[in-house]
Amino acid sequence: MNPSAPQPERPSPSRRRFIKHGIALGAALVAGRVAPAHAQSPPVPDDPSRVVGGPMLPYGERSPFEGALREKGPPSMPDEWGGNFTPLGEMLGTITPSDLHYEVCRGGIPTIDPKKHRLLIHGMVDRPLILTIDEIRRLPSTSRILFLECAGNTRTEWGAPLAPSVQFTHGLTSCTEWTGVALSLLLREAGARKNASWIVAEGADATGNERSIPMAKAMDDVLVAYGQNGEALRPGNGYPLRLIVPGWEGNINTKWLRRIKVVDSPYMTRMESPDHTSLMPDGKARQFLFVMEAKSVITFPSGAQRLPGPGFYEIKGLAWSGRGLVRRVEISVDGGKTWRDAKLQAPVLRFAHARFRLDWRWDGREAVLQSRCTDETGYVQPTLAELVKVRGVNSIYHNNAIQSWKIAADGSVHNVHV
Amino acid sequence: MNPSAPQPERPSPSRRRFIKHGIALGAALVAGRVAPAHAQSPPVPDDPSRVVGGPMLPYGERSPFEGALREKGPPSMPDEWGGNFTPLGEMLGTITPSDLHYEVCRGGIPTIDPKKHRLLIHGMVDRPLILTIDEIRRLPSTSRILFLECAGNTRTEWGAPLAPSVQFTHGLTSCTEWTGVALSLLLREAGARKNASWIVAEGADATGNERSIPMAKAMDDVLVAYGQNGEALRPGNGYPLRLIVPGWEGNINTKWLRRIKVVDSPYMTRMESPDHTSLMPDGKARQFLFVMEAKSVITFPSGAQRLPGPGFYEIKGLAWSGRGLVRRVEISVDGGKTWRDAKLQAPVLRFAHARFRLDWRWDGREAVLQSRCTDETGYVQPTLAELVKVRGVNSIYHNNAIQSWKIAADGSVHNVHV
Numbered sequence: 001m002n003p004s005a006p007q008p009e010r011p012s013p014s015r016r017r018f019i020k021h022g023i024a025l026g027a028a029l030v031a032g033r034v035a036p037a038h039a040q041s042p043p044v045p046d047d048p049s050r051v052v053g054g055p056m057l058p059y060g061e062r063s064p065f066e067g068a069l070r071e072k073g074p075p076s077m078p079d080e081w082g083g084n085f086t087p088l089g090e091m092l093g094t095i096t097p098s099d100l101h102y103e104v105c106r107g108g109i110p111t112i113d114p115k116k117h118r119l120l121i122h123g124m125v126d127r128p129l130i131l132t133i134d135e136i137r138r139l140p141s142t143s144r145i146l147f148l149e150c151a152g153n154t155r156t157e158w159g160a161p162l163a164p165s166v167q168f169t170h171g172l173t174s175c176t177e178w179t180g181v182a183l184s185l186l187l188r189e190a191g192a193r194k195n196a197s198w199i200v201a202e203g204a205d206a207t208g209n210e211r212s213i214p215m216a217k218a219m220d221d222v223l224v225a226y227g228q229n230g231e232a233l234r235p236g237n238g239y240p241l242r243l244i245v246p247g248w249e250g251n252i253n254t255k256w257l258r259r260i261k262v263v264d265s266p267y268m269t270r271m272e273s274p275d276h277t278s279l280m281p282d283g284k285a286r287q288f289l290f291v292m293e294a295k296s297v298i299t300f301p302s303g304a305q306r307l308p309g310p311g312f313y314e315i316k317g318l319a320w321s322g323r324g325l326v327r328r329v330e331i332s333v334d335g336g337k338t339w340r341d342a343k344l345q346a347p348v349l350r351f352a353h354a355r356f357r358l359d360w361r362w363d364g365r366e367a368v369l370q371s372r373c374t375d376e377t378g379y380v381q382p383t384l385a386e387l388v389k390v391r392g393v394n395s396i397y398h399n400n401a402i403q404s405w406k407i408a409a410d411g412s413v414h415n416v417h418v
Numbered sequence: 419m420n421p422s423a424p425q426p427e428r429p430s431p432s433r434r435r436f437i438k439h440g441i442a443l444g445a446a447l448v449a450g451r452v453a454p455a456h457a458q459s460p461p462v463p464d465d466p467s468r469v470v471g472g473p474m475l476p477y478g479e480r481s482p483f484e485g486a487l488r489e490k491g492p493p494s495m496p497d498e499w500g501g502n503f504t505p506l507g508e509m510l511g512t513i514t515p516s517d518l519h520y521e522v523c524r525g526g527i528p529t530i531d532p533k534k535h536r537l538l539i540h541g542m543v544d545r546p547l548i549l550t551i552d553e554i555r556r557l558p559s560t561s562r563i564l565f566l567e568c569a570g571n572t573r574t575e576w577g578a579p580l581a582p583s584v585q586f587t588h589g590l591t592s593c594t595e596w597t598g599v600a601l602s603l604l605l606r607e608a609g610a611r612k613n614a615s616w617i618v619a620e621g622a623d624a625t626g627n628e629r630s631i632p633m634a635k636a637m638d639d640v641l642v643a644y645g646q647n648g649e650a651l652r653p654g655n656g657y658p659l660r661l662i663v664p665g666w667e668g669n670i671n672t673k674w675l676r677r678i679k680v681v682d683s684p685y686m687t688r689m690e691s692p693d694h695t696s697l698m699p700d701g702k703a704r705q706f707l708f709v710m711e712a713k714s715v716i717t718f719p720s721g722a723q724r725l726p727g728p729g730f731y732e733i734k735g736l737a738w739s740g741r742g743l744v745r746r747v748e749i750s751v752d753g754g755k756t757w758r759d760a761k762l763q764a765p766v767l768r769f770a771h772a773r774f775r776l777d778w779r780w781d782g783r784e785a786v787l788q789s790r791c792t793d794e795t796g797y798v799q800p801t802l803a804e805l806v807k808v809r810g811v812n813s814i815y816h817n818n819a820i821q822s823w824k825i826a827a828d829g830s831v832h833n834v835h836v
Contacts, residue, residue: 044531048622048674053526055497056654058487060517063657065532066650069476079473092597092645093561095513099478100648108471113462114483140732143511143763143773179510204466227510229647230518232484236474239481256466314558345561347765359558 070100071167080108083150084236085171088299088318094345094353095145096174098229102250103236104150104172107206110256114240117204119186119224123262126191133240137226139181144223144246145352147320149173149292151249151276151397157384158393161415166302169403169415173320175353178244179227184219187262196262200269201243204256211252212266212288213245221246224257246351247322248290249397251276281392292322294381295400296329296356296373307411310364315342319354321375328374329356335368335404335418336383342371367407368418384417488518489585498526501568502654503589506717506736512763512771513563514592516647520668521654522568522590525624528674532650532658535622537604537642541680544609551658555644557599562641562664563770565738567591567710569667569694569815575802576811579833584720587821587833591738593771596662597645602637605680614680618687619661621674629670630684630706631663639664642675664769665740666708667815669694699810710740712799713818714747714774714791725829728782733760736771739793743767746792747774753786753822753836754801760789785825786836802835 045051068090073083084103086096103109114133122128150172156163163169187199192215199218203209213222223244226232233239238255245253251271266272266288277285296319301307315333319326326348330339342356356371373381384401406416463469486508491501502521504514521527532551539547568590574581581587605617610633617636621627631640641662644650651657656673663670669689684690684706695703714737719725733751737744744766748757760774774789791799802819824834 044529044534046534048528048530049624049626049676051528052498052624053523053528054653056488056490056500056502056521056523056527058489058502060515060519060652060654063530063532063650063653065658068649070474071476072474080470082474084474084476091648092559092650093595093648095563095595095647097478097648098515101478103474105471105474109474110466110469110471111462112466112481114481116462116464138731140777141510141734141775145513177511177513206467206470208467229513230509230511230515231486232481232510234478235472235481236478240483313556316559347767349765355561357559 068100070102073168081106083152083172085167086174087167088171088297089166089302089305091299094175094355095229096176098176098231098234098237101174101176101228101234101237102148102150102172104250105236106209109236110205111235112204112240112256117240117258119241119257120259121186121190121262122259124193124196124264125262126193127189129186129190133226136181136224136241139185141179141181142223143177143179143227145175145177145349146244146246147173147175147351147353148250148253149320151251151289151292154399154401155396157399157401157403157417158395161417163303163415165304166297166299169303170297172250176229178223178225180223180225180244183222183224183243186224187218190262192262196264198263198266200261200263200267201254201257202259203254204258209251209254209271210267210269211254211271212269213252217245217248247292249276249292252290276397278391278395278397289398292320293398293400294321294323294326294373294375294379295319296371296381297403298331298369298371298405301369301407301413302405303413303415305413307362307407307413309411310362313360313362315358315360315369317356317371319356319371319373320352321373321379322351323375323377323379325350325376326354326373327376329354330372331358332370332372333360333367336370336402339372362407364409366409368416369405369407370402372402486518488520491586499524501570501590503585504592505585506589506715507584507720507723509717512593512736512773513647514594516594516649516652516655519592519594519652519655520566520568520590522668523654524627527654528623529653530622530658530674535658535676537659537675538677539604539608539680540677542611542614542682543680544611545607547604547608551644554599554642554659557603559597559599560641561595561597561645563593563595563767564662564664565591565593565769565771566668566671567738569669569707569710572817572819573814575817575819575821576813579835581721581833583722584715584717587721588715590668591771594647596641596643598641598643598662601640601642601661604642605636608680610680614682616681616684618679618681618685619672619675620677621672622676623674627669627672627689628685628687629672629689630687631670635663635666665710667694667710670708694815696809696813696815707816710738711816711818712739712741712744712791712793712797713737714789714799715821716749716787716789716823719787719825719831720823721831721833723831725780725825725831727829728780731778731780733776733778733787735774735789737774737789737791738771739791739797740769741793741795741797742769743794744772744791745794747772748790749776750788750790751778751785754788754820757790780825782827784827786834787823787825788820790820
């Protein structure tokens, strides 16, 4: 029996049983790739066991049949500006490979020689520091699996649903293991003064991307990171140094970090005024929002995917909260009328993506899928209507509303607001 | 003040304080990359903030200044045969990037079209199954961060210490997040019979790599994995399907998985007889060793690295156990006479690499560094002498002895047996 032979047209014994018994595995394990196909088709042996395989390589490559890619938006902007979205619909588990971690740039990705790069810590300190990368890498270190999310993630969803896929509605969040030095260690070493209440972090790119951070957070859990998923940071994620501010909006996680100034008030920089502020219905703007509130999204089935037919599916998605642990994710398949608890993949880590899953049998009729996250503070992810009622529609940033995916009778999946 | 400017030759204010106070950060934060340098030197701007940076890319690349690579051994063998060692001395945190995950091949890396690949489950079952990748990816899934370790990892250390670096003494272990389907689900679906006590797994490469696995383990925590660190498996790690057998020797984690036969006894295949058996002093061979016992190794400072001078260093390393959680790692800097507890990076996960760290001040005199792991069963990693006393020196496989790194007065680090 040759398992590499083409599958016969008639139902195999296994498929017959799925149909007959109609249990967990479902009636519709039919062929057909669910996710968008990027596959090339290089020449391959009919039976790979009959030939010697290829050589082992010093640095890995994907199979030529795999092609998940980040995509940049908005399309009107040059390659140095905008967001580079993680293909969440094709991601598995909770770790995002560094090659596909989202990026947001306003002045391109600088090329930095780590031997020339310095980190300056100055301002209201007794002992200004200038540190090389080698010096920083010799200090006591720590590692942590953490999500990042751009404050502008899901900004398309304030108005009519335009983004076709979860990559473009939610792809400005990713989750990797970061390694670095506690910022508190460096601030103590520099002798930050008692009356200092903020720091201002600055990157070495063309924008500087200055951001003010309260001293309490800076002394709590902020990292000066040089490592990501076991290696050095990728250039688009801040090589050789990035400030990692767990649970806070992506932009404040300063890439290409080169200066930290210890100060006694926020600096009202471009990136915190007018950028990263939210205009409210009364004409005032919220500023220094910082924390990414509890949020979740179904990544399968999601927009632009297609279900090949009725039957068993595992609904899968990601949940996260900038206020701590994800405690619960519920799923609705009827547009929010009824909810069922999803399974959370253990271990659920504070400030990391949590993978949730729920077995589901699609009956072939129209369905609207939603997920709703509750974090350890008891905060429940709002509907879009609830969010708009409080915030209006001029916020741009911090849209953490429940996402809806409509499955049409033909199996196609669409972004809808219900 | 330009932090990108070259560091002055005279001690900076920060360095003076480290010297004066002699506290944690130590007296010797001098310049000089500790790890082996692979850096190229592309043209870079003197001040990257003065120019627009490069474009965002669909799929990431490392900085041109980073060059950690796997290395293949033994050098006498063709590229399709042997081990491809993870550069553990340059790895950070606990997650190994898929590009640098170790590989062992005996017939090269097959090229497999996932659309043509099938998984056959047959033998002592009521309903043989033939599954496509699409079908497998639709089933209930799970993800888990797990180490793999080749049974032959550290085989160089039975005799005189020849391997110069931790890459070649211990680099046949790595740790990634695997995603797939529980094998127990597939075996239940196939209707594995009550009197079936083993399975035989077979890969689609030129070797087949058949291995027998007891049914109790197969029904416990084994995965049929299609995902690694968020993406599809890499070709060298089994694309498109790999059996993942938590805590057991790497070879039994069958790559390119294409057949599982349910049987009532082990099949005594080439890969389990004579391969992966250990010849004992009495002339008998141990067989079906399976579990990778508790083990640890210091990755910094380690062989072929060099300490630039006396002062503060963080000793770093990895520990793991195929029997469950790592409970404790102790470090000796005097060749095993005295021991101190290292810090374990939280969360410590069952069957995953645990990162340990310990602050240390090197006084500039000769030192021998060792780490010793204890797992949740109470098992303590043995010295090489203890291991050899029981096992002799013909075992080849399953060498989990304490590793010693000698630091010479000039800061050079060497592999020694003490």
